[in-house]
Amino acid sequence: MSYNSESIQLENICEETSKTKQLTKTHIIWLTKLFGNRFKNAQEALSEKKVKKYLFHPSGKVVWIVVGKKRDYQIIPLANFCNCEDFYFRVVDNRVYLCYHLLAQKLAKALNLYDTIETSDEFYEQLMEKWRTVQIKETKMPREELKNLRNFAKEVLSNEIMEIHQLLIKTREAGFDVATSKQLATLLSTDPKKRFLRENGFWAFKNLDVNTSSN
Numbered sequence: 001m002s003y004n005s006e007s008i009q010l011e012n013i014c015e016e017t018s019k020t021k022q023l024t025k026t027h028i029i030w031l032t033k034l035f036g037n038r039f040k041n042a043q044e045a046l047s048e049k050k051v052k053k054y055l056f057h058p059s060g061k062v063v064w065i066v067v068g069k070k071r072d073y074q075i076i077p078l079a080n081f082c083n084c085e086d087f088y089f090r091v092v093d094n095r096v097y098l099c100y101h102l103l104a105q106k107l108a109k110a111l112n113l114y115d116t117i118e119t120s121d122e123f124y125e126q127l128m129e130k131w132r133t134v135q136i137k138e139t140k141m142p143r144e145e146l147k148n149l150r151n152f153a154k155e156v157l158s159n160e161i162m163e164i165h166q167l168l169i170k171t172r173e174a175g176f177d178v179a180t181s182k183q184l185a186t187l188l189s190t191d192p193k194k195r196f197l198r199e200n201g202f203w204a205f206k207n208l209d210v211n212t213s214s215n
Contacts, residue, residue, distance in 0.1 A: 006097040014110040042104035051108035066101040085182040157205040
């Protein structure tokens, strides 16, 4: 099923549920067919009230948050944006339409199953700073270890192209302390020599052909 079809189906379901404030059996069947485990995770987020709408005064700014398994994730509904790892590696590469955090937010809004947290604009700045600090911590690594990591990735990707999670497994097996696929991708993307390429979800050393049509 195409992304456009998924988008239309979800939009129709959200429009219907916004009127009735409930998911019917038919809705659940369609959502499961469209999103699989992502819908299951979104259901869990709804049942546990993990979707939060922050409303800041006096500016009227709104920030949507979904409490994830590792940390809080920011949602920008109009842009269909989430700062989670799944969005970064699968949604951006057009492998899936939405991450489960985005799906949970859309359903939560339609069903009115979210918590509204009203606070001051001062807290808005504190919250944004908190997110920036978390993202910086996710990508930090000692300089010498970072150099060795990039050289190791160069050796691996000189022989074959692979998805980032496959490369993550190899780097961990080699003894490098890399927490997530997103961290690894960031460390490779910021290589000053620009030696690494990413295309259609696959990574390669720059001298390789990254055409993955045969995969």
